[in-house]
Amino acid sequence: MASLSFVSLPSLSSSHHNTSTHLILRTPKSLKLRTANPRAVSVKALTLTQDDLKKLAADKAVEYVKSGMVLGLGTGSTAAFVVAKLGDLLKSGQLTDIVGIPTSKRTEEQARSLGIPLSILDDHPRLDLAIDGADEVDPDLNLVKGRGGALLREKIVEAASDKFVVVADDTKLVTGLGGSGLAMPVEVVQFCWKYNLVRLQDLFKEEGVEAKLRLKDDGKPYVTDNSNYIVDLYFKTPIKDGLAAGKEISALEGVVEHGLFLDMATAVIIAGKDGVNVKDK
Incomplete structure (x- = not known):
């Protein structure tokens, strides 16, 4: 797993059976984040809301998007910032010829309202990239997802993607999945x-x-x-x-699907009050 990179903080302007197996639970290792830039900008004077942090992570994630890509569009409050940013880049001409595969009806509605061209996985069975949020992120980049209710479609779309980039604020970090108690x-x-x-x-x-x-x-x-x-x-x-x-x-x-997204993420972008950290495999 590669080391973390640091991005300085920008300014803010606005097989079936019936047997149940006993599973042992424990608290695993803690997540240690390192920043690669020793001269990182201090932001102690700024008061950042959770939405501010989500937007920072979303803005960084969109840097992975290139013109001509077929994209999986995630669901949830953080993913909504990603979709909004993609709409802005399309409108300004900085991105062209992208196609989005939404993971929920509400993401589809948002993307359509922003003029993002949409399609379905049946017509694009292999995606270049998926970007989505997460409810929990453990030290090995395993995730809990689905508190927004779209876990089945999210897992299908993200499994079909060559790369899966996760955006989250630092409140989503856990030492082990299920550790948030949520x-x-x-x-x-x-x-x-x-x-x-x-x-x-x-x-x-x-x-x-x-x-x-x-x-x-x-x-x-x-x-x-x-x-x-x-x-x-x-x-x-x-x-x-x-x-x-x-x-x-x-x-x-x-059981149709569960919210454990294991060994799926290729990179996780985590926004905290000291900047944006990128952890990848």
Whole structure:
């Protein structure tokens, strides 16, 4: 894995079975970020919001985009900054002939409103690059994604991409996946969803994981773009073996996809109050 590069901060102007396997959880190594520029600009006097940091990461990620590329367009608040920047570059003529493959209906709507040409994966089965946000990033660039509800389409599009660049602010860094204590989503079919919720809960029973059906503000179940439900898993300690956990979750009949994005990212761009750090493989 390559060392981190540093970018000075710019100014801001505005196979199935039924057996459940016991999975051991632990807290892995911590993430250590290094900056390559010892003369980095001090920004202690600036008050940066989380949106400011997301925009910084998004602006850096768009530098990977070249004219003529077919791009996977991610979903979520950080990815929305990426899409907005792409729209600006197209409008100014700095980018031309790009095609976007959106990972959700709301990303599609945003991209269309900005004049970004769109297509579907069936017509472009190999993408040059995908850019998306993440809910958690561990030291090995493994991710938790899907709190925005688009995990299935995101995983399909990003697996089809030659490069997958992740944009995040430093609040998304964890020592191990599940370490934030926030939701790790599992998309399930509506049929017998409670049966699968119980099975997911039982899979991590001894670790005290809590499984909850995701609900909308009106109390009704959240429905994905694929007409499925989401069961959110809340871990009390980080997952020791993400690959094993992912396989066990996927082996449950009725599970469509999970939010563990393992060994997929080629680079992660992390914005913090001292600048933008790029970590790649």
